Amino acid sequence: xxxxxxxxxxxxxxxxxxxxxxxxxxxxxxxxxxxxxxxxxxxxxxxxxxxxxxxxxxxxxxxxxxxxxxxxxxxxxxxxxxxxxxxxxxxxxxxxxxxxxxxxxxxxxxxxxxxxxxxxxxxxxxxxxxxxxxxxxxxxxxxxxxxxxxxxxxxxxxxxxxxxxxxxxxxxxxxxxxxxxxxxxxxxxxxxxxxxxxxxxxxxxxxxxxxxxxxxxxxxxxxxxxxxxxxxxxxxxxxxxxxxxxxxxxxxxxxxxxxxxxxxxxxxxxxxxxxxxxxxxxxxxxxxxxxxxxxxxxxxxxxxxxxxxxxxxxxxxxxxxxxxxxxxxxxxxxxxxxxxxxxxxxxxxxxxxxxxxxxxxxxxxxxxxxxxxxxxxxxxxxxxxxxxxxxxxxxxxxxxxxxxxxxxxxxxxxxxxxxxxxxxxxxxxxxxxxxxxxxxxxxxxxxxxxxxxxxxxxxxxxxxxxxxxxxxxxxxx
Amino acid sequence: xxxxxxxxxxxxxxxxxxxxxxxxxxxxxxxxxxxxxxxxxxxxxxxxxxxxxxxxxxxxxxxxxxxxxxxxxxxxxxxxxxxxxxxxxxxxxxxxxxxxxxxxxxxxxxxxxxxxxxxxxxxxxxxxxxxxxxxxxxxxxxxxxxxxxxxxxxxxxxxxxxxxxxxxxxxxxxxxxxxxxxxxxxxxxxxxxxxxxxxxxxxxxxxxxxxxxxxxxxxxxxxxxxxxxxxxxxxxxxxxxxxxxxxxxxxxxxxxxxxxxxxxxxxxxxxxxxxxxxxxxxxxxxxxxxxxxxxxxxxxxxxxxxxxxxxxxxxxxxxxxxxxxxxxxxxxxxxxxxxxxxxxxxxxxxxxxxxxxxxxxxxxxxxxxxxxxxxxxxxxxxxxxxxxxxxxxxxxxxxxxxxxxxxxxxxxxxxxxxxxxxxxxxxxxxxxxxxxxxxxxxxxxxxxxxxxxxxxxxxxxxxxxxxxxxxxxxxxxxxxxxxx
Numbered sequence: 036x037x038x039x040x041x042x043x044x045x046x047x048x049x050x051x052x053x054x055x056x057x058x059x060x061x062x063x064x065x066x067x068x069x070x071x072x073x074x075x076x077x078x079x080x081x082x083x084x085x086x087x088x089x090x091x092x093x094x095x096x097x098x099x100x101x102x103x104x105x106x107x108x109x110x111x112x113x114x115x116x117x118x119x120x121x122x123x124x125x126x127x128x129x130x131x132x133x134x135x136x137x138x139x140x141x142x143x144x145x146x147x148x149x150x151x152x153x154x155x156x157x158x159x160x161x162x163x164x165x166x167x168x169x170x171x172x173x174x175x176x177x178x179x180x181x182x183x184x185x186x187x188x189x190x191x192x193x194x195x196x197x198x199x200x201x202x203x204x205x206x207x208x209x210x211x212x213x214x215x216x217x218x219x220x221x222x223x224x225x226x227x228x229x230x231x232x233x234x235x236x237x238x239x240x241x242x243x244x245x246x247x248x249x250x251x252x253x254x255x256x257x258x259x260x261x262x263x264x265x266x267x268x269x270x271x272x273x274x275x276x277x278x279x280x281x282x283x284x285x286x287x288x289x290x291x292x293x294x295x296x297x298x299x300x301x302x303x304x305x306x307x308x309x310x311x312x313x314x315x316x317x318x319x320x321x322x323x324x325x326x327x328x329x330x331x332x333x334x335x336x337x338x339x340x341x342x343x344x345x346x347x348x349x350x351x352x353x354x355x356x357x358x359x360x361x362x363x364x365x366x367x368x369x370x371x372x373x374x375x376x377x378x379x380x381x382x383x384x385x386x387x388x389x390x391x392x393x394x395x396x397x398x399x400x401x402x403x404x405x406x407x408x409x410x411x412x413x414x415x416x417x418x419x420x421x422x423x424x425x426x427x428x429x430x431x432x433x434x435x436x437x438x439x440x441x442x443x444x445x446x447x448x449x450x451x452x453x454x455x456x457x458x459x460x461x462x463x464x465x466x467x468x469x470x471x472x473x474x475x476x477x478x479x480x481x482x483x484x485x486x487x488x489x490x491x492x493x494x495x496x497x498x499x500x501x502x503x504x505x506x507x508x509x510x511x512x
Numbered sequence: 513x514x515x516x517x518x519x520x521x522x523x524x525x526x527x528x529x530x531x532x533x534x535x536x537x538x539x540x541x542x543x544x545x546x547x548x549x550x551x552x553x554x555x556x557x558x559x560x561x562x563x564x565x566x567x568x569x570x571x572x573x574x575x576x577x578x579x580x581x582x583x584x585x586x587x588x589x590x591x592x593x594x595x596x597x598x599x600x601x602x603x604x605x606x607x608x609x610x611x612x613x614x615x616x617x618x619x620x621x622x623x624x625x626x627x628x629x630x631x632x633x634x635x636x637x638x639x640x641x642x643x644x645x646x647x648x649x650x651x652x653x654x655x656x657x658x659x660x661x662x663x664x665x666x667x668x669x670x671x672x673x674x675x676x677x678x679x680x681x682x683x684x685x686x687x688x689x690x691x692x693x694x695x696x697x698x699x700x701x702x703x704x705x706x707x708x709x710x711x712x713x714x715x716x717x718x719x720x721x722x723x724x725x726x727x728x729x730x731x732x733x734x735x736x737x738x739x740x741x742x743x744x745x746x747x748x749x750x751x752x753x754x755x756x757x758x759x760x761x762x763x764x765x766x767x768x769x770x771x772x773x774x775x776x777x778x779x780x781x782x783x784x785x786x787x788x789x790x791x792x793x794x795x796x797x798x799x800x801x802x803x804x805x806x807x808x809x810x811x812x813x814x815x816x817x818x819x820x821x822x823x824x825x826x827x828x829x830x831x832x833x834x835x836x837x838x839x840x841x842x843x844x845x846x847x848x849x850x851x852x853x854x855x856x857x858x859x860x861x862x863x864x865x866x867x868x869x870x871x872x873x874x875x876x877x878x879x880x881x882x883x884x885x886x887x888x889x890x891x892x893x894x895x896x897x898x899x900x901x902x903x904x905x906x907x908x909x910x911x912x913x914x915x916x917x918x919x920x921x922x923x924x925x926x927x928x929x930x931x932x933x934x935x936x937x938x939x940x941x942x943x944x945x946x947x948x949x950x951x952x953x954x955x956x957x958x959x960x961x962x963x964x965x966x967x968x969x970x971x972x973x974x975x976x977x978x979x980x981x982x983x984x985x986x987x988x989x990x991x992x993x994x995x996x
Contacts (some may be wrong), residue, residue, distance in 0.1 A: 123708045375538045376546035377554045411539040454526040463534035
């Protein structure tokens with residue numbers, strides 16, 4: 036593109052040189068116009084997402100009780116309005132934000148609510164007893180908090196400043212359930228705290244704090260972590276005194292594994308840390324070192340901790356009667372598989388299956404519930420939505436200009452990917468079953484709040500990325 | 513940093529690919545295996561959640577599903593449990609299904625291949641699939657009459673329409689209450705099941721088509737006589753020596769007639785007389801004269817060795833092979849090792865009544881889809897032609913004579929020509945007799961062929977006879993058919 040080229044060809048029309056190419060200044064105008072387009076696309080997708088959720092709730096009612104209950108639809112409409120409100124806030128405060136993130140999250144959250152509500156109907160739960168109603172309230176709370184995050188965090192770089200606060204908060208939240216008095220053990224795992232009528236899983240929020248800390252810490256420490264060290268087997272291994280952070284995180288993960296009895300959370304935190312340190316330092320040796328540490332820790336745990344051992348046995352021999360009949364054995368896993376098989380390719384239809392046979396069908400096993408009623412087709416759609424969400428997060432990592440933002444985006448996106456893999460992989464026997472929640476879908480307030488915050492942070496980060504002047508120069512983006 | 517990011521992206525994509533693969537494997541490739549797992553209660557619930565079709569007689573249900581508020585959604589009910597239990601069988605949560613419930617399970621649940629289009633339609637319209645109704649050939653009046661006639665006796669009755677093979681009555685006593693086994697409370701079902709299984713009277717056995725089978729006794733003489741005439745080697749007037757005792761070859765045992773004396777007062781006795789008076793000695797002589805091969809050929813033509821599916825599989829009746837003369841003599845009047853079902857005995861009479869044509873016996877009238885379209889309606893089919901029309905007419909005359917002037921006198925019905933033959937089979941030295949009647953009526957236009965068997969000598973040990981006990985029972989059933 037060059038404005039010094041002869042322009043009479045266009046005007047005269049005798050020589051066809053193809054459509055006019057924008058000049059440099061024109062290119063800038065186009066870039067500046069995109070936000071409206073992005074937001075309009077988001078609005079379109081959002082309306083579609085709300086429509087899908089509404090249709091799902093109606094189908095659930097028709098399938099399970101054979102009539103339409105308008106109260107629940109009104110609540111749902113309220114949530115839809117809240118989502119649209121969020122869209123309006125985005126138009127004002129983050130006009131360049133990624134247009135896919137909000138509709139994806141709304142769709143997943145809506146499908147989750149519909150399925151949880153459907154399970155309530157099967158169990159005959161109403162009012163506050165109903166996990167679906169509670170989930171709707173939590174959704175409202177989570178969306179409000181996400182809105183607050185969007186409004187308060189106008190520049191994500193501020194977060195880097197609070198990295199050590201984030202570390203303390205993260206580790207504090209992680210360890211909070213171990214405090215006597217408020218800590219609570221549910222299904223063998225000590226991951227909850229009880230405050231009055233509310234139980235909360237602080238570790239869910241902790242993962243965000245830790246992602247902020249890792250990003251902030253690694254950006255400053257990457258030089259020493261990546262440049263110095265001894266070479267061994269063609270790889271440069273870190274110095275002993277640089278091993279501190281990885282050992283601390285490893286110990287924290289092992290503490291979760293041993294004291295909170297939760298393999299999934301432990302794996303999640305450690306995986307998050309490894310990926311971020313790898314991206315920050317470009318050193319595969321860190322990953323190998325970390326994996327070695329974790330695998331050996333997990334192996335020792337599987338030998339010495341009976342619950343880890345049982346999880347492995349239930350995974351490998353799910354259909355063996357001794358595992359199936361054992362307390363804490365593979366009963367739930369196998370029933371989930373039966374549910375998935377019952378759904379088959381196209382599913383039984385919402386409200387037509389029997390997902391309530393599986394224990395914890397509304398939380399840990401919601402993916403089996405959805406797989407039963409929506410079939411493989413539905414699961415592929417859900418997995419596709421997650422994949423797109425994660426890809427949008429990575430995209431920020433690719434396009435970002437400041438390394439803190441890039442690292443944070445990658446960390447947050449990866450934590451969703453890893454969590455999806457650990458949960459659904461556990462339900463479908465790719466890996467041993469652990470107690471993580473399916474992001475946005477599963478019943479549980481802490482998980483919803485945490486994941487909505489992640490979505491808000493990614494929205495904020497994506498907006499910043501597009502604001503960068505760099506975009507203007509890359510004419511062939 | 514971008515290189516690392518790319519790798520992380522690829523790793524994340526790989527994790528998702530693993531999930532795409534694992535869900536596909538479970539929901540597509542392992543579906544059949546997972547559904548077949550006995551621990552999969554969904555399969556069980558599924559079979560209940562579709563409204564199971566009823567079993568009907570002329571539109572009136574003898575088994576039906578009613579909506580209940582348990583996870584199984586529908587409870588199977590039997591309004592006349594004991595009368596029809598041998599026909600309907602039972603339908604249980606975990607002990608399998610028998611009778612028509614078992615044999616037509618696919619149709620009743622709506623999963624038969626013939627109903628595929630209906631299932632597809634239900635999928636599109638979102639309606640719950642419903643099973644088809646199975647209408648049977650049983651005549652409720654005849655069935656009730658047969659059940660009442662047997663009363664407290666242990667035994668069985670089969671009544672067949674000779675021209676079509678349609679089974680009009682199928683009674684087996686003592687019977688049971690399938691409602692107890694249809695309950696949704698597994699423990700009470702198991703208790704009832706164990707109790708029925710432990711009952712020495714075997715109420716769960718449908719004696720008409722299964723169980724230990726019976727010696728046919730003298731009813732078998734009908735088949736032997738028919739074989740003798742149809743083979744062209746004998747006529748009813750051919751005569752045999754008439755001793756009171758016949759020594760069994762290579763044995764000290766002898767054969768006697770049931771009256772202890774000779775068969776009539778003559779020195780020789782015709783086959784016609786021997787059949788009418790049901791004498792053993794002449795039939796022993798006739799059997800040896802015919803030979804094992806001829807008898808084997810005719811028993812097979814009459815249905816021995818065939819597994820009739822009515823639709824429940826009937827145990828094949830059997831005629832022994834490799835017989836020496838003594839064994840052949842005993843076999844010729846239905847002892848030694850001839851084993852039959854009441855269905856088979858009724859089929860012998862039915863074939864004679866139908867001019868020598870044995871029709872495929874069946875309980876199925878039609879299968880009706882929920883939209884009232886007919887899924888299946890079998891036509892009467894010929895099973896075999898054991899004897900010629902001439903032989904059949906000859907046998908009819910002889911059997912009418914047997915009732916009118918002979919040993920089957922208690923089956924006489926005023927104004928109707930009844931063809932019949934009694935039997936009193938021995939089961940060992942001190943064991944009570946098995947009492948039989950088989951026949952058909954009216955002889956000139958047969959509407960029903962029947963076999964009645966009463967176990968344990970009808971409570972009279974070795975003093976009862978087929979004519980005393982079984983013939984009057986048969987008479988009541990025949991009357992029920994004729995007065996329709």
